[in-house]
Amino acid sequence: MRFGNRxxxxxxSSRKMKLDPTWLHPHHIVMLPEQKQIxxxxxxxxxxxxxxxxxxxxxxxWLIVGGYRWEGYPCFAWQVGLCWxxxxxxxxxxxxxxxxxxxxxxxxxxxxxxxxxIVLALITFTFLRIILATGLPLLADEAYHWLWADKIDxxxxxxxxxxxxxxxxxRVVSKSVLAARLGPILMGTVTVILAWRFTHWLTGSxxxxxxxxAGMMILPLGLVGTTILFTDTPLAIFWLAAIWVTxxxxxxxxxxxxxxxxxxWGLSLNCKFLGVPLIGLLGVYLLIDPAGRRALRSLGxxxxxxxxxxVFLPTIFWNMFNGWQTFYFHFVAREPVSGFWxxxxxxxxxxxxxxxxPVWLVWCLAGPAIWGYRKYRQGKVEAAALVLPAYVPFxxxxxxxxFRPPEAGGGNWTAPLYAVMMIILAWSAIENGHARRWxxxxxxxxxxxxxxxxxxxxxxxxIGPDAIKALSGTFLSEKRVERFLRAYFAWxxxxxxxxxxxxxxxxxxxxxxxxxxxxxAANLTEYSRNVPLVLSFGNDTIFGQCFTYWNAPKSxxxxxxxxxxxxxxxxxxxxxxxxxxxxxxxLGPSDRRTDNTVAEDFRIYYxxxxxxxxxxxxxxxxRLR
Numbered sequence: 277m278r279f280g281n282r283x284x285x286x287x288x289s290s291r292k293m294k295l296d297p298t299w300l301h302p303h304h305i306v307m308l309p310e311q312k313q314i315x316x317x318x319x320x321x322x323x324x325x326x327x328x329x330x331x332x333x334x335x336x337x338w339l340i341v342g343g344y345r346w347e348g349y350p351c352f353a354w355q356v357g358l359c360w361x362x363x364x365x366x367x368x369x370x371x372x373x374x375x376x377x378x379x380x381x382x383x384x385x386x387x388x389x390x391x392x393x394i395v396l397a398l399i400t401f402t403f404l405r406i407i408l409a410t411g412l413p414l415l416a417d418e419a420y421h422w423l424w425a426d427k428i429d430x431x432x433x434x435x436x437x438x439x440x441x442x443x444x445x446x447r448v449v450s451k452s453v454l455a456a457r458l459g460p461i462l463m464g465t466v467t468v469i470l471a472w473r474f475t476h477w478l479t480g481s482x483x484x485x486x487x488x489x490a491g492m493m494i495l496p497l498g499l500v501g502t503t504i505l506f507t508d509t510p511l512a513i514f515w516l517a518a519i520w521v522t523x524x525x526x527x528x529x530x531x532x533x534x535x536x537x538x539x540x541w542g543l544s545l546n547c548k549f550l551g552v553p554l555i556g557l558l559g560v561y562l563l564i565d566p567a568g569r570r571a572l573r574s575l576g577x578x579x580x581x582x583x584x585x586x587v588f589l590p591t592i593f594w595n596m597f598n599g600w601q602t603f604y605f606h607f608v609a610r611e612p613v614s615g616f617w618x619x620x621x622x623x624x625x626x627x628x629x630x631x632x633x634p635v636w637l638v639w640c641l642a643g644p645a646i647w648g649y650r651k652y653r654q655g656k657v658e659a660a661a662l663v664l665p666a667y668v669p670f671x672x673x674x675x676x677x678x679f680r681p682p683e684a685g686g687g688n689w690t691a692p693l694y695a696v697m698m699i700i701l702a703w704s705a706i707e708n709g710h711a712r713r714w715x716x717x718x719x720x721x722x723x724x725x726x727x728x729x730x731x732x733x734x735x736x737x738x739i740g741p742d743a744i745k746a747l748s749g750t751f752l753s754e755k756r757v758e759r760f761l762r763a764y765f766a767w768x769x770x771x772x773x774x775x776x777x778x779x780x781x782x783x784x785x786x787x788x789x790x791x792x793x794x795x796x797a798a799n800l801t802e803y804s805r806n807v808p809l810v811l812s813f814g815n816d817t818i819f820g821q822c823f824t825y826w827n828a829p830k831s832x833x834x835x836x837x838x839x840x841x842x843x844x845x846x847x848x849x850x851x852x853x854x855x856x857x858x859x860x861x862x863l864g865p866s867d868r869r870t871d872n873t874v875a876e877d878f879r880i881y882y883x884x885x886x887x888x889x890x891x892x893x894x895x896x897x898x899r900l901r
Contacts, residue, residue: 313387320388323378324396331371335403337364338410347803348413348453349768351740358743365738368407372499372730375400376723382490383719389486401493402465409457409503411734413767416795417685418505419802422447422456423809427826431594433601436546439507451802460509464502467512468492471695474520478658479703487715488702495722496729497631497694504688511547512692514540515554519661519696522558525576526567534576535583542587549606550669550689555584557664565657617681624677627687630729632694633722639714640670640697647704647711659700666696741765741874762842762877769875770840771803773868777838778807781882787836790890792849800840810840813890829889837883844879856890857883 338344346353350361379397382388389397414422424432424440425447431437442463446455471492476485492498502509518540525533544551562568562577571577595602628637644667651659670693673686701718704711736744741761748757774789781787789804790811791797797810804810809826839853839860853860863880 316385317387317390317393320378320381321390321393321396324393324400327371327374327378328396328400331375331400331403334364334368334371335407338407343407343410344452344454346410346453347768348410348737349765350411350738351765352768358740361738361740365411365735368404369727369731369735371400372404373727375404375499376494376726379490379494380719380723383487383494383716386483386486386490389490394486394489397490397493398465398469401468401499402461405461405464405499405503406454406458408500408730408734409461410454411737412500412503413737413764414453414456414799414802415504416799418456419798420794421505421507422802423798423826426451427809429594430590431598431602433598434605435507435548436591436602437594438510438543438546439505442510443505451805453802456505456802457503460503460505463509463513464498467502467509467516467695468498470513470516470520471699474516475699475702477520478523478699479706481703481706484702484706487705488698491698491702491715491719491722492695494719494726495632495636495694496726497691499726500729500733501631501688501691506688506691507548508688508691511544511550512695514544514547514551515665515692516695518544518554518558519665522561523658523661525580526565526571529571529574529576531576531579534580538580538583539587541580541584545584545588546591550692553669553672554665557668558661561661561664564660615679615681617678620680620682621674621677623682624674624687628690629725631687631691633718633725635714635721636701636718639701639718640667640694641674643704643711643714644697644700647700659703662696662700666693666700669693670697736764758877761874766842766874766878767799767803770878771800771805771807773875773880774800774804774838774840775806777863777868777880778804781836781838785836785884787838788832789838789840791840792842792845796840796842813839832889833886835886837886839881839883841879841881843877845881852890853881853883856886856888858885858887859883 341354341356343350343354354361378388382393421439422443424437425443428440428444429437432440443456443459446459449455468489472485472489475488476482479485495501518537521533521537521540525537541551541555544554559577562572591602625637632640644663648659648663648667651657670690673690701711701715705715706712741764745757745761748760778787778789788811789800789807790813791800792813794812797812800810801807811829811832837857841849845853850860860881860883863882868876868880
């Protein structure tokens with residue numbers, strides 16, 4: 277009898293089992309009689325069919341109620357009562373919990389992932405992420421990245437241009453939050469499928485491949501992270517592809533594969549400059565592998581370098597005409613490493629827990645190195661092709677964080693590495709019982725982290741700011757609650773208020789809108805529909821230079837401005853505004869167009885006749901907090 281990808285032969289009453297020859301060390305896999313294997317796989321397919329049916333039902337409800345228009349804020353955009361929103365979210369959360377439970381069963385018994393079950397799991401995975409995408413506000417960097425597709429270019433001030441290129445088709449269709457996140461959802465799906473097939477090709481084990489696929493979908497990085505519009509999303513694809521093609525090129529000995537490798541190298545560099553260590557570490561692998569050393573005496577690797585340079589030319593040419601701004605940002609403008617900051621390391625690891633859960637993070641700190649050393653001793657040199665470009669840059673980031681103070685960003689930088697780490701964990705788990713225990717515990721903790729993230733982070737935007745304020749006020753100070761609500765909920769109502777204010781002030785005199793920094797300018801641009809690109813307040817940060825480049829501030833001389841601040845500006849900032857404009861007046865309650873308590877915390881100033889563009893330094897903002 278043939279079932280899925282496995283040949284199963286009835287053995288009567290015998291309790292022995294004939295295992296698939298691709299199982300490298302079958303004594304570490306859950307032992308089931310063949311008839312029980314068939315029954316387990318069939319039951320799993322039925323459960324996945326029910327789960328996918330329920331997910332489809334939740335998705336259809338989302339379509340009917342106009343979920344694609346939620347813009348990350350169901351509490352504002354979905355005009356139903358609080359009870360209905362909570363009921364819908366609880367049903368959605370229950371599906372997420374069941375989805376994670378089914379994936380964990382696959383981790384324990386990989387035979388549960390038949391071909392049909394995998395297809396159903398991927399459908400459910402996609403439906404859940406689409407709903408998540410519209411129920412989560414744009415992060416500040418997401419809003420900024422989404423503008424790249426509107427201002428399509430070969431490169432940008434802080435990163436090369438691939439993310440803008442792949443987002444452009446979605447931006448043409450719509451400027452909504454859902455359109456912004458459809459690209460990451462598609463690229464995330466490609467990443468998990470690529471990791472699944474790469475694992476099977478590398479290990480020859482369908483069980484290892486199933487474990488890898490289930491693990492990628494069960495973690496917060498998979499279910500939630502692949503909805504976020506970051507440069508790491510396309511980079512993960514090219515990272516995996518480059519490692520795979522390197523191994524193929526060494527086996528096939530064809531220049532075609534070396535050229536393809538160069539294309540992936542170049543694309544990774546066009547995502548972000550983390551592609552530099554990828555190329556360097558794969559080069560180190562070529563020196564370690566005897567086949568790689570032989571290849572270095574041929575034309576292939578040098579064709580790869582040449583192809584990478586050709587693909588990277590758009591970034592080089594753009595920087596030639598823009599003062600090498602992207603290179604300056606990464607290699608000069610960054611603050612130097614100084615001091616000893618254990619708190620910086622702890623803050624960084626805390627963000628990694630939000631990506632992969634606590635237990636797997638612990639394994640990632642040492643597990644790949646131990647596994648890679650054992651493999652190398654066994655003569656499996658190809659294991660170094662995984663360990664070098666994944667574990668080495670991961671530990672580089674961890675170690676550097678000890679020498680930097682806690683920072684708000686940077687937690688996503690290691691995201692492309694975890695797909696390779698998952699392949700290592702899946703491979704080691706089918707060979708070693710100790711590693712398999714790590715796998716089960718890691719994925720269980722990862723599933724719990726995923727459910728908590730969905731429940732807490734996404735649940736808030738269904739409940740809304742008023743209920744959050746009432747609940748949080750019992751154990752948090754009023755100031756902290758207001759600051760959180762302002763940062764999390766204010767962009768939608770403030771954007772709608774600007775949509776009403778801007779036409780009125782732009783009617784008689786040409787007016788533009790300006791915010792304090794690039795993050796606020798990006799959010800205001802995205803959550804207003806009638807306002808052109810919002811300017812950033814001078815050279816507040818290197819990111820803000822992109823707004824200067826796009827807006828050409830000198831062209832606004834003599835115009836009026838609506839200056840938006842998410843808090844009461846300091847005297848220092850108001851003095852700068854008064855020096856740059858003929859007059860500065862705060863809009864009072866009678867001038868404002870909002871009935872939302874969160875939006876009322878924002879301050880809007882009407883500034884007349886700009887004489888010069890404000891050039892406030894970011895250091896000044898420390899006085900505001």
